[in-house]
Amino acid sequence: MIWLIGNKGMLGTELSLLLEKNGMAFTGSDREVDIANPAALKDFAEKAVRPFTWIINCAAYTAVDKAEDDAETCRRLNVDGPGNIAACAKDIGARLIHISTDYVFDGTNTRPYREDDPTNPTGVYGLTKRDGELAVLEHNPRSYIIRTAWLYGKHGNNFVATMLRLMNERDEIKVVDDQRGSPTWAGDLVELLTGIIKAEHRDRKLPYGIYHYTNRGNITWFDFAREIYEDGRRLGLVTKDCGVKPCTSAEYPAKVKRPAYSVLDKTKIQAALGIDIPTWDETLIKYLRLLAQGQGLRENLLYSK
Numbered sequence: 001m002i003w004l005i006g007n008k009g010m011l012g013t014e015l016s017l018l019l020e021k022n023g024m025a026f027t028g029s030d031r032e033v034d035i036a037n038p039a040a041l042k043d044f045a046e047k048a049v050r051p052f053t054w055i056i057n058c059a060a061y062t063a064v065d066k067a068e069d070d071a072e073t074c075r076r077l078n079v080d081g082p083g084n085i086a087a088c089a090k091d092i093g094a095r096l097i098h099i100s101t102d103y104v105f106d107g108t109n110t111r112p113y114r115e116d117d118p119t120n121p122t123g124v125y126g127l128t129k130r131d132g133e134l135a136v137l138e139h140n141p142r143s144y145i146i147r148t149a150w151l152y153g154k155h156g157n158n159f160v161a162t163m164l165r166l167m168n169e170r171d172e173i174k175v176v177d178d179q180r181g182s183p184t185w186a187g188d189l190v191e192l193l194t195g196i197i198k199a200e201h202r203d204r205k206l207p208y209g210i211y212h213y214t215n216r217g218n219i220t221w222f223d224f225a226r227e228i229y230e231d232g233r234r235l236g237l238v239t240k241d242c243g244v245k246p247c248t249s250a251e252y253p254a255k256v257k258r259p260a261y262s263v264l265d266k267t268k269i270q271a272a273l274g275i276d277i278p279t280w281d282e283t284l285i286k287y288l289r290l291l292a293q294g295q296g297l298r299e300n301l302l303y304s305k
């Protein structure tokens with residue numbers, strides 16, 4: 001039995017749908033079981049109809065700029081929360097999959113970041129996510145930490161949704177062209193997460209520890225926006241002309257400096273699971289086609305592969 005924590009967030013909703021589709025038994029929780037409260041976690045685990053053998057934690061404080069003025073809450077959710085979940089997992093004998101981020105790095109690398117590269121977060125969000133990783137490993141060594149980046153999906157605020165909205169509203173938009181990363185569809189990431197569980201049952205158990213997973217290839221936000229526009233226009237998701245122009249990060253001052261380079265090296269997880277990782281552009285077109293086919297249709301589930 002799987003306990004999916006953060007089941008109402010962008011990634012958590014996507015994962016619920018896939019678990020349901022795969023017939024994998026699970027229970028979800030979100031804010032009603034506060035991850036910063038160890039007693040609430042313990043109580044929930046004890047009341048489960050069947051013992052949890054896996055916990056997947058998709059809950060987090062994810063408002064990157066807001067975190068700068070709200071460090072205490074951010075730390076409660078991104079450090080204390082994962083530490084509590086890991087301790088609870090250990091108590092009940094469950095394995096834990098926890099999600100982390102490219103923001104643990106400072107973005108100064110010139111080659112893709114490997115799992116053992118030194119971390120150096122530049123803001124409160126990245127710092128708390130890094131400390132959350134340490135808390136997980138300290139409290140339950142039977143844990144997997146999956147770092148991902150540039151996530152988008154149907155069930156939350158994200159770059160693709162924002163771009164489609166702005167492109168339908170404005171005649172021109174400017175998008176930063178000096179930050180490079182790998183756009184990642186939540187639908188591909190949740191396949192990976194369930195793949196880790198299935199691999200264990202097929203005797204291809206992944207060694208515990210930290211892994212990187214994003215879609216393959218890398219581009220700037222501007223390149224990504226241009227592709228969203230071209231595909232969106234062809235598929236009727238963007239219904240009018242809109243100029244997409246490059247700009248620098250300096251033109252869009254934010255509280256937290258985003259990593260200029262946040263490409264993650266995925267060799268470790270690819271080799272361990274023997275998987276092929278879809279490229280960002282093949283996945284984007286698939287995602288946009290699904291959106292165009294039937295927005296809001298639950299049965300669409302985004303998994304009609």
Ligand SMILES: NC(=O)c1ccc[n+]([C@@H]2O[C@H](COP(=O)([O-])OP(=O)(O)OC[C@H]3O[C@@H](n4cnc5c(N)ncnc54)[C@H](OP(=O)(O)O)[C@@H]3O)[C@@H](O)[C@H]2O)c1
Binds near residue numbers: 060129149152
């Ligand atoms: N989005 C990205 O681009 C990105 C990139 C790299 C890594 N990640 C990581 O991926 C994971 C999933 O991200 P996401 O975008 O799906 O996040 P999300 O949409 O913000 O979902 C997080 C969920 O956690 C819930 N939550 C908040 N406080 C809680 C608490 N005290 N107890 C239990 N649940 C609580 C949130 O509820 P409310 O909505 O009511 O607050 C929300 O439903 C996170 O670990 C994030 O750091 C995300």
